[in-house]
Amino acid sequence: MKTDAAKQFLSTDSGDFSSILARWAAIQPDKVALRDDHGEITWGEMHDRVERSAARLVETGLEPGQSVAILGTSCINYALVFLAAVRAGGVAAPLTTSASREQLEGMTRDSGARHLFIDAAKRAELGADFLAEMDSIALEELDGWMAPAGTHAPAFEPAPGDPFNIIYSSGTTGTPKGIVHSHLMRWRQFASTAVSFLEAGLEPRSLTSTPLYSNTTMVAFLPVLLAGGTVTIMGKFDCERWLTLAQDRRVNVTMLVPVQYQRLMDHPTFDDFDLSALALKYCTSAPFSAELKAQVLRRMPGGLAEIYSMTEGGVVCLLEAHKFPDKLHTVGRPAPGSELKVLDDEDREVPAGTPGNLVGRSMTMMSGYKNQPDKTREGYWTDPESGEVWQRMGDIGRVDAEGFVELVGRAKDMIISGGFNIYPSDLEAELLKEEDVVEAGVVGVPSRRWGETPVGFVTLTGTARTPDAIREAVNARLGKTQRLAELHAIDEMPRSHIGKLLKTELRAEAERRGLPA
Structure with a gap:
């Protein structure tokens, strides 16, 4: 699959992630696909292991649309299980490692998974009897568990509305809500990003330093693979290690949250590293101050793109900070295909420049909360005139005369x-x-x-x-x-x-x- 053919295939309205990855593996089997703290695997090896793991999942009872739970520190095997769950027709359900035992039990049962992939550290912490009624597989022993070399999983062609993954919200009490994303939603999110890499002549080499159970991390994971690139996975963020990897691997794409940018800016040896390969840096998930954005623009090469949205979907705002240095106090404007309204407490639209509750809609909306239709409905606002369904963003903001969105705070805060x-x-x-x-x-x-x-x-x-x-x-x-x-x-x-x-x-x-x- 040459670059032009890849762009054409990725530009379709919907598609199958697994088939795209198989195409890349066929034409570049010896190129490195995934790296972690312990080693690396090529595209050919990744494809083989995903197929063998998917085959074993089906052989051991995975049904179409059933979840596969993953719990542990991000690594190559974690990524392989995520991709294998999707390839087998299942649903990747990564679990938050920082959650309490009670929350983890709740998430796992809520997901409907019968397979639990867990690493040694979490198994030691939770005990060997943790959810003993499930098929529990050690992430470190994935090679010995998967089907024999050369085995292929049964053919599976997902429908656009089929579930792709469940991302659990970071609730501080009770069981976090399971946010279900469909194949179509993920395709709409990330195929266009992959195309943008290819159109820019960028062979993406990304560095992920947030956990693979976080929706944030997907931006530096899934579209990079769709574009045939290489993903380096950090198990735990460390400034010195991040800088070393970014320099030595000639990383050109990364996703960092604001606190990570701040720690990098504060690191005493930051300016000693060669980060000249960086072409695009993303940020999302938490407030990103104008002062910190300005510092990142001054000191780190490449563009800086801030993404404002929710794991649930709704509006997607994009601020290309390097193009709009006078708008760093905002989160940008709604991206193409996204719409935004600002409402008062009675759900009436407010005049431009007036703070209010943000609601948004786009082509990338969640399918709903797993097993919680009432909570799903609570998060929506229906336009009384058009009947259109919008997602309540949970933020208070205002829109300036040029359409840039400034966040004032969380509605609940x-x-x-x-x-x-x-x-x-x-x-x-x-x-x-x-x-x-x-x-x-x-x-x-x-x-x-x-x-x-x-x-x-x-x-x-x-x-x-x-x-x-x-x-x-x-x-x-x-x-x-x-x-x-x-x-x-x-x-x-x-x-x-x-x-x-x-x-x-x-x-x-x-x-x-x-x-x-």
Whole structure:
């Protein structure tokens, strides 16, 4: 499959991931497809192992549309199982390693999987009896488990609406929701990205440093393989290791979350590494400050593309930061095929420039939450005039005159104090203006006097100023209704595996310290 033929095949309205990967394997069997911390495999080897694993899955009872659960640190075998589940007609169901035992049990049972692939570290942590009623396969022993060399899985041609994978949300309590993506959705997301690589003459060599159970990681994984490229998988992010791999492997595509960009920028030897091969850097999943974007643009080669969306779908906004340096405070404009509306609390559209609840729709919408039709419906807004279904994005934002979207905050994080709406991002921005403040988070806590009142948390440099002194300086610049009731210094901000600030934990910390009056 030459490049022109590949572009033509990938430009179809829908397609089959597994058949594309088989085509690439046939024409470049000796090219490296996957690398991890322990080795590498070629396209020919990847195709053989995916076929053999898919054949064994079918042989041991996998039915079409049934999930295959995967639990462990990202590695080559993890990627092979993910691809084999799809090839066999099943559904890849990667599980969040940081989840509690109770949540993992809930996710696994919710997925409907009968096969559980698990690495030694998680097996040791959870115990050999973890979900003993399932077929449990050690990821490290995948080669010995799969069918004999040369075995091919039975033919399977997915329908566009067939499930491709389940991505579990990063819920902090209870069982996370399983977000189901169809083959058509994934094709629409990533085939066009693969085409863009090929049209740019880019032979993609990507570096993934977020877990393969995260939807974030898919951007540097699936489209790179569709374009016949090479994926280097990091089991755990480490600045020095990331820089070494990016330099030595001549990485030209990567996906990093904001906290990773910040750590790289802060690394004392960052400027000693040759990152000149970088052509395109992605970012998504958490707020990305204008200041940090500007620093990344100055110090890292290649373009910088910020993606705003949800794992559930909805609108997809794209900011090509290198093309719009005056719009770094935004998340860009809706991408082609995406639509956005801004609604008030009564679901009425608001005038341009007015903050409101974002709803979006696109060609990349989830099929729904696994086994939770009521939750699926709760996340939708139906336009009363057209009957069109839109996804509630959960964010408050405003759209400027040029169509760029600026996020104000999460809808659930908005503070209503004395009847006034307070956006935590406004207060956090003021805190970050103080030279002592490294990171800031503001949450609303119950108040007998105001209903809710804002409380801030900061991480500080080695400063002599107290949090109260910083709070007084910031409150002097804020409106009367916005002022912080308290400000606390903490050693480290609580964050998820992809760098999202966990405000539920900040609220809990505020309660532990005693609520203000």
